[in-house]
Amino acid sequence: MRSAHTVEQVRAAEGELMARLPDGVLMQRAAAGLAYAVIDLLGGAYGRRVLLLVGSGNNGGDALYAGVLLARRGCLVDAWLLSDRAHEAGVAALRAAGGRVVRFDVRRGAPSTARPDVVVDGIVGIGGRGGLGNEAVAALAAVPGVPVVAVDVPSGVGVDTGELDGEHVRADVTVTFGTHKIAHLVDPAAAACGVVQLVDIGLDLPPAPVEALQPGDVAALLPRPRPDAHKYTRGVVGVRSGSAAYPGAGLLSVAGAATGLCGMVRYVGDRAVADRVREAHPEVVGEGRVQAWVVGSGGGEHAGRELAEALDEGVPVVVDADALAHVSGRLGVPAVLTPHAGELAAMLGTGRADIEASPLAHARRAADELGAVVLLKGRHTLVAEPEGRVRATTTGVPWLATAGAGDVLGGLIGALLAAGLEPFDAASVGSWLHGAAATLASRGGPVVAGDVARHVAAVVRHLPSRA
Structure with a gap:
């Protein structure tokens, strides 16, 4: 059975698991699964250009640490920070691995960079509400036609409802962690997810309110x-x-x-x-x-x-x-x-x-x-x-x-x-x-x-x- 859980259920399960694990292990598991999905989409790593769109939450951290792994495999990684707050350890780790990190400012336009081969959407996580902010909309508009890999869910969709309210990411691939979310199975949000890949990170979850028979x-x-x-x-x-x-x-x-x-x-x-x-x-x-x-x-x-x-x-x-x-x-x-x-x-x-x-x-x-x-x-x-x-x-x-x-x-x-x-x-x-x-x-x-x-x-x- 393909199970789709609510945000509340996922957060409770993550909290229980993190209490038993060393700090950062869960994020590293997610980042590894994300990085391998990007490499699979690109058909390789060396010389490929990857652009990370990074928000202030844990999805941004997942994207940054995935960028570290991709840089170590030979990718050229840029990260655009869409908020004054970002995962500090992730930013530092990406810079240490050779990635370039810049603050995206909608008033100045897109930073100068070569056209990427893929965009990683780490803008808004499962706690996001009500579409996308101006910075995210402008950043996405700066790279039209580039394949998008979403972290957990496409940013801006209704995670627990499957609804759309305003601007949102339309992904080619969505890499989700621990379990599917309702937005992965229920339209119209599901239509924005592209191919959904599930990464097992060891969550112990209750019965799901939405399922899909296999x-x-x-x-x-x-x-x-x-x-x-x-x-x-x-x-x-x-x-x-x-x-x-x-x-x-x-x-x-x-x-x-x-x-x-x-x-x-x-x-x-x-x-x-x-x-x-x-x-x-x-x-x-x-x-x-x-x-x-x-x-x-x-x-x-x-x-x-x-x-x-x-x-x-x-x-x-x-x-x-x-x-x-x-x-x-x-x-x-x-x-x-x-x-x-x-x-x-x-x-x-x-x-x-x-x-x-x-x-x-x-x-x-x-x-x-x-x-x-x-x-x-x-x-x-x-x-x-x-x-x-x-x-x-x-x-x-x-x-x-x-x-x-x-x-x-x-x-x-x-x-x-x-x-x-x-x-x-x-x-x-x-x-x-x-x-x-x-x-x-x-x-x-x-x-x-x-x-x-x-x-x-x-x-x-x-x-x-x-x-």
């Missing part, structure tokens, strides 16, 4: 048939989606449900759509008992009725698309709601831009108010449960932003619910499989929704073996 986690959670299984013991999912106006939604919802993750799929809906479903998926049957329902995709004016009929059966339900407009409170059954930003904005009575600016806060709010698991679709889809725990999906490719992909996702989650997973696990495992299947189907090129459904089985086959 292949081993999915393998452990995925329901697998027992040797004596039959189609009913593996679970039956019902699909109420599609309409005469949107028949494709029904077909794609069924395609997601019929990927073999449960024992049987039942389709209940428009007769013309049912005929097309049976033609495309002859294994799908009609009405009968189910362990979970998928409702809403392409349902149009009938979505409210379909949702009410599904809820009457008292089994878990996945509520998507048109059916979301009929959710105004707690549904009375275990539920997964799967809105995109616009749909969640309508449900919460706010604007889409508000949701996109702070998806974590809004997903948590919706889960709490509606008493359901909320899957908020996005580049990093978020799955929030009413108790506040969140999982971020980091699989997928931009090509997955295609019509019908959400219909397939709803079917996948419904199958996992029917197979016995709790809503939080069903939503997060389904989202992970959906993104991984899109990546496999894409191979760097375009995909359509049907391709995603067809590649789910291959993703499952390649998951790690369970112990």
Whole structure:
């Protein structure tokens, strides 16, 4: 599991560890990991030019000591101090190693120096708030187009919220220490992090409020048939989606449900759509008992009725698309709601831009108010449960932003619910499989929704073996 902790959790763990270690050891561990990440990005050290942007906090100290190691490996290291206060021992050590240290003054402009090969962002650490100061903005503007390696987090992002408030660094690589932070997993801040590299510095951490499943986690959670299984013991999912106006939604919802993750799929809906479903998926049957329902995709004016009929059966339900407009409170059954930003904005009575600016806060709010698991679709889809725990999906490719992909996702989650997973696990495992299947189907090129459904089985086959 990739865990993302809060600033408070990290600081408490660092304090406990520093109490057991000699002074400066933790910073030296971080600096070493940072220096090796810079060398890896540059493809070597000797003769490379490195510019450190150094703030007043410990991130500036990490950058300075990394600069010492880089200078000893043959890099030409400059450090621009963006504050009158800097880590004094780090400054002295860098000067002793041959690095050049100058005070950056926004009124005088950038110091005279050759164009660097990389910029190390040691401006603001995990305690930073509210964007960047004028000196930092001017320093970054003086080196446009140079790759940036951020120390711990890109300076200026909301570390605990994943939000952006003002100017911020956009990194190519972020080197973080001890654990991931929420900003590494939650957009829009996560999009500013680039590739995130984790350096283990020996922290002992509590459970994280935000997680991201990894292949081993999915393998452990995925329901697998027992040797004596039959189609009913593996679970039956019902699909109420599609309409005469949107028949494709029904077909794609069924395609997601019929990927073999449960024992049987039942389709209940428009007769013309049912005929097309049976033609495309002859294994799908009609009405009968189910362990979970998928409702809403392409349902149009009938979505409210379909949702009410599904809820009457008292089994878990996945509520998507048109059916979301009929959710105004707690549904009375275990539920997964799967809105995109616009749909969640309508449900919460706010604007889409508000949701996109702070998806974590809004997903948590919706889960709490509606008493359901909320899957908020996005580049990093978020799955929030009413108790506040969140999982971020980091699989997928931009090509997955295609019509019908959400219909397939709803079917996948419904199958996992029917197979016995709790809503939080069903939503997060389904989202992970959906993104991984899109990546496999894409191979760097375009995909359509049907391709995603067809590649789910291959993703499952390649998951790690369970112990």
